[in-house]
Amino acid sequence: MSDATVTLSPTENVINAPATEVDGHDPSMLISMRDIWKTYQMGTEKVHALHGVSFDIPRGEYIAIIGPSGSGKSTLMNLIGCLDTPTQGQYWLNGKNVSEMDDDELARIRNQEVGFVFQTFNLLARATALHNVELPLIYGGVSASQRHEMAKQALTAVDLTDRMSHKPNELSGGQRQRVAIARALVNHPSILLADEPTGALDSHTSAEIMDLFERLHSEGNTIIVVTHEHDIAERAHRVISIRDGMIEKDERIR
Amino acid sequence: MRILRSDIYENLKMALATLRANKLRSFLTVFGVVIGIITVMLIASIISGIDVSVTREVESFGTRSIYISKFSPGIQIGRRSREERMRKELTYDDAIALQSLPAIELSVPFLDITNNPFGQKLMVSGGGKTSAQVALQGTLPEFEKAGTQVISEGRFFTQTENDTNQLVCVVGSKVADDFFKIGSPLAQTIKIGPQEFRVVGVLEQREQFLIGGGSDDQNNVIYVPFNVAQKLKPNADDIYILAVARAGLMEEAKDQVRDTLRVRRQVPFAANDNFGMETSESILDNFRSITAGLAIAMVVISSVGLMVGGIGVMNIMLVSVTERTREIGVRKAIGARRADIMWQFLIEAATLTGLGGVVGLSIGWGLTLLLRLLLPSYVPLWAPIGGLLASVGIGLVFGLWPAWKAARLDPIESLRYE
DSSP states (O other), X not given: OTTTOOOOOHHHXXXXXXXXXXXXXXXXXXXXXXXXXXXXXXXXXXXXXXXXXEEEEOTTOEEEEEXXXXXXXXXXXXXXXXXXXXXXXXXXXXXXXXXXXXXXXXXXXXXXXXXXXXXXXXXXXTSOHHHXXXXXXXXXXXOHHHHHHHHHHHHHHTTOGGGTTOOGGGSOHHHHHHHHHHHHHTTOOSEEEEESTTTTSOHHHHHHHHHHHHHHXXXXXXXXXXXXXXXHHTTSSEEEEEETTEEEEEEEOO | OOOOHHHHHHHHHHHHHHHHHTHHHHHHXXXXXXXXXXHHHHHHHHHHHHHHHHHHHHHHTOTTEEEEESSOSSOOOSOOOHHHHTOOOOOHHHHHHHHTSTTEEEEEEEEEOSOOSSSOOOOEEETTEEESOOEEEEEOGGGGXXXXXXXXXXXXXXXXXXXXXXXXXXXOHHHXXXXXXXXXXXXXXXXXXXXXXXXEEEEOOOOOOSOOSGGGOTTSEEEEEHHHHHHHSTTOOOEEEEEEEOTTOHHHHHHHHHHHHHHHTTOOTTSOOSSEEEEHHHHHHHHHHHHHHHHHHHHHHXXXXXXXXXXXXXXXXXXXXXXXXXXXXXXXXXXXXXXHHHHHHHHHHHHHHHHHHHHHHHHHHHHHHHHTTTSOOOOOTHHHHHHHHHHHXXXXXXXXXXXXXXXHOOHHHHHHOO
């Protein structure tokens, strides 16, 4: 049996595929999107939120996705964050094809691979900062003592060592967003996905948060910021502009 | 599906925090459950209390006693059948015949001269008081040996007194209290009908329950010699017999009494008995069939209460799911699966109703302590355990739909929910 088996090594496979592609994607990339379509049925009409979007994001990149409202950038963000699956096309995240996963598998991917940062922080109001940060670990099945340790580390990483037992209403906006960032980072996800992270903050605090992103990036995290503000997007190293459900521009700016 | 213990513990902590944040609403919601559990506790302890009292009273009539009368025991509803109305009375000789049975220790007849369908009541008077409410029974001195009535003062009347028609009597404690307020009733006289009787003995007070007052009062009784009773009311023929079985021979005694009476009363083969036999056991069986009915009524009543409570819980949980749509979205975004959300809300609902159950149990417990002043009641173990299980179960059942709704929410729409 083993004698008859012909195993194709990755190098042999490459012969039939362009450059570094394996199974239709580039395995060296953290994110590979191939011809992604998202279509909504609005009454009798079909609305295409995304028309065949393709791009790759390597590990450790700091990238901004920018576009006006209605451009499809929220839809793209939901797909990247595994909150939704594409109508058509393939999405590989960290080597896994997530475009055909069911609800529970997606939940697991979100738990392990994605750290969300929201515009309005979305912390649990009645829970302390520490408990908020522990929450993803609870769903990840991490033991209580380990959870505590990891959550403390994450809060230390965002300079909130002295605010761990405070509840969200006892914290400033910037501190709340830093708790949210700690929550996003606590599981050591593949990507940090921020949706308008400074939308609810004043310019001074915004700058602080953006500095924090820069630092996290320099520490090796992959960061994707979705925004409509150009000055926020310009802090990134690469900007993908979305318009009418398609990539209008994909440029490296630093 | 992964349900670690720590998950349930975490969920429990979250649920308690949520309930603490909405104290008043939580309390109002589980009010129905609280009432339902209190009902279970109270009725269970009332039933147990009545059961203890009745058992105690019935057993004081003697666990070896067989009461034989013309009619079957139990509550008579409607007119008696023709066969029953045609039944002949038991006789003094029947009692004497039973006395010689091997499994019978003693057998005494009673002639009830309190009343009969045609005669007038015999008035009892003494110490300036007159009453028609005293039960008057003629019996034999052997009655004392049955041990169901104990003499506290004086003595029982003797066989000689019976044979020579002496006007002597033994009075119950209530008669002693009512007619002889000053001094001991012993050697004093009491007038029964036209004749004066000398009191030779006073009976100890019997404990009694539910049956109180009038001629039903077990202490409001006068025993006179059987022969005297017959003379006092010649047309009285209302005889019943008390037979006491030898120790350990209750079943044999019942069989022998039945066989003997069937022969003496000429009951055809295969026909039913034309007399009734009652033991403390059969009285208790009868009584317990009534309390079983009560228990079923209790289950129905309290389950209506619990049902109403459950609907309240479902309503508030639906509100809670809507209010916390965004929270559910966040939880899903950071990795909660459907089952996680489902458990979160189920455990919250069960905690809510479970706490309601605990409150109900504590209030119910307090009330049963008060009840103990009236009845020798206790709370059977099944009541609190069943009550707690029922209250938690209600949370799980009525929380199911809200929890399912929460689990099915779309994370993207939930995150957008204002």
